[in-house]
Amino acid sequence: MPSCDVCPSGFGVLFSSRFPWAPRLVNSSSFSVYPMGNGTSRLYSALAKTLNSSAASQHPEYLVAPDPEHLEPIDPKELLEECRAVLHTRPPRFQRDFVALPADGPSSHPPIRVMQWNILAQALGEGKDNFVQCPMEALKWEERKCLILEEILAYQPDILCLQEVDHYFDTFQPLLSRLGYQGTFFPKPWSPCLDVEHNNGPDGCALFFLQNRFKLVNSANIRLTAMTLKTNQVAIAQTLECKESSRQFCIAVTHLKARTGWERFRSAQGCDLLQNLQTITQGAKIPLIVCGDFNAEPTEEVYKHFASSSLNLNSAYKLLSADGQSEPPYTTWKIRTSGECRHTLDYIWYSRQALSVRSALDLLTEEQIGPNRLPSFNYPSDHLSLVCDFTFNEEP
Numbered sequence: 001m002p003s004c005d006v007c008p009s010g011f012g013v014l015f016s017s018r019f020p021w022a023p024r025l026v027n028s029s030s031f032s033v034y035p036m037g038n039g040t041s042r043l044y045s046a047l048a049k050t051l052n053s054s055a056a057s058q059h060p061e062y063l064v065a066p067d068p069e070h071l072e073p074i075d076p077k078e079l080l081e082e083c084r085a086v087l088h089t090r091p092p093r094f095q096r097d098f099v100a101l102p103a104d105g106p107s108s109h110p111p112i113r114v115m116q117w118n119i120l121a122q123a124l125g126e127g128k129d130n131f132v133q134c135p136m137e138a139l140k141w142e143e144r145k146c147l148i149l150e151e152i153l154a155y156q157p158d159i160l161c162l163q164e165v166d167h168y169f170d171t172f173q174p175l176l177s178r179l180g181y182q183g184t185f186f187p188k189p190w191s192p193c194l195d196v197e198h199n200n201g202p203d204g205c206a207l208f209f210l211q212n213r214f215k216l217v218n219s220a221n222i223r224l225t226a227m228t229l230k231t232n233q234v235a236i237a238q239t240l241e242c243k244e245s246s247r248q249f250c251i252a253v254t255h256l257k258a259r260t261g262w263e264r265f266r267s268a269q270g271c272d273l274l275q276n277l278q279t280i281t282q283g284a285k286i287p288l289i290v291c292g293d294f295n296a297e298p299t300e301e302v303y304k305h306f307a308s309s310s311l312n313l314n315s316a317y318k319l320l321s322a323d324g325q326s327e328p329p330y331t332t333w334k335i336r337t338s339g340e341c342r343h344t345l346d347y348i349w350y351s352r353q354a355l356s357v358r359s360a361l362d363l364l365t366e367e368q369i370g371p372n373r374l375p376s377f378n379y380p381s382d383h384l385s386l387v388c389d390f391t392f393n394e395e396p
């Protein structure tokens with residue numbers, strides 16, 4: 001396996017020096033061109049290119065078509081192998097299984113797999129979060145990025161809803177587009193990442209869907225308000241049409257305001273999001289899936305608003321409990337200077353009338369998470385990914 005140092009950095013996406021997070025297509029001919037090799041060497045260069053983003057920022061800013069090599073599809077299996085090669089010194093991946101859930105009748109179409117994940121912004125992890133039991137070495141972007149990609153590639157979601165994305169333009173957009181995804185990014189207006197030295201731009205929500213499965217019908221970037229005031233939190237809502245079944249649904253991703261003392265603020269943001277979703281779903285006519293880091297336990301008002309909304313939503317991960325009524329004991333678990341923080345904050349809400357959850361990925365056990373909690377050498381974020389398979393119910 002060649003080392004990253006020897007790979008040239010022919011980029012299709014560049015960052016201007018003033019706003020390093022702004023996307024910019026550059027003249028690919030100004031870069032050294034990697035020969036069109038076969039399979040692994042070409043794929044390896046795909047991953048290596050995302051490792052060397054700083055080299056690209058030296059180049060002039062002008063717009064031309066991207067190098068065709070950067071649009072070439074990547075085989076997910078080979079990219080997974082590539083990630084595993086980078087991670088060879090790390091402990092093995094945790095085993096998580098899908099739990100089959102009872103649903104009414106068979107479905108004539110393949111399920112829609114949705115992943116919800118706060119991936120932990122690189123700048124926040126290194127500069128703000130204070131994960132006192134996590135060594136800085138475990139947070140190195142070059143390797144942590146591969147752990148994130150490995151998780152995505154292991155479960156191969158049809159739709160990916162991410163929070164705390166501060167490497168969209170240099171990493172996730174270029175790689176995931178070559179895996180067949182169409183992506184949208186909406187950064188926070190005043191991302192706390194920008195306060196961190198050597199940051200990679202603002203963090204925000206990102207939504208990706210597989211282009212061979214869905215057609216984009218409608219897309220909205222929403223800056224959430226709280227009691228009519230604009231806030232620093234955002235959401236993306238898209239209406240997609242399933243190519244197999246021609247059925248439409250709306251998928252939304254959000255990340256609500258963090259921290260204790262902000263419960264009423266979160267509640268107001270939740271109300272604003274629900275109102276927006278009422279309009280987008282034409283008054284609940286279009287089935288809906290909402291993924292998010294709500295920064296709220298199930299006891300909070302914002303959770304209750306979602307559970308009792310006229311959109312008729314249910315929280316998918318409740319279905320993993322014995323009675324189907326309880327949320328999991330945690331979706332995030334970390335140790336800060338203030339002590340251990342174990343909370344249920346992340347949810348996948350879905351229209352209970354129109355959709356069924358066929359299976360859900362179980363969470364990591366306390367034993368797997370280990371005494372130092374998250375993030376760790378094994379797992380890249382302080383939040384666990386949630387993954388569900390949905391099918392449409394028969395139309396009445």
Ligand SMILES: NC(=O)C1=CN([C@@H]2O[C@H](COP(=O)(O)OP(=O)(O)OC[C@H]3O[C@@H](n4cnc5c(N)ncnc54)[C@H](OP(=O)(O)O)[C@@H]3O)[C@@H](O)[C@H]2O)C=CC1
Nearest residue numbers: 118128129130164190191192195232256257258259293295
């Ligand atoms: N320049 C300007 O004019 C302005 C700048 N700002 C900046 O934005 C920041 C606030 O932004 P806002 O969106 O409200 O941020 P939030 O309070 O929502 O938190 C931001 C991030 O911090 C993480 N976080 C949660 N709890 C803690 C904790 N105890 N210690 C460390 N990190 C934590 C959250 O992660 P998780 O969700 O995983 O819990 C979240 O991603 C300010 O601190 C300031 O830096 C804001 C407004 C204006």
Ligand SMILES: [Mg+2]
Nearest residue numbers: 120121124164
């Ligand atoms: Mg966080």
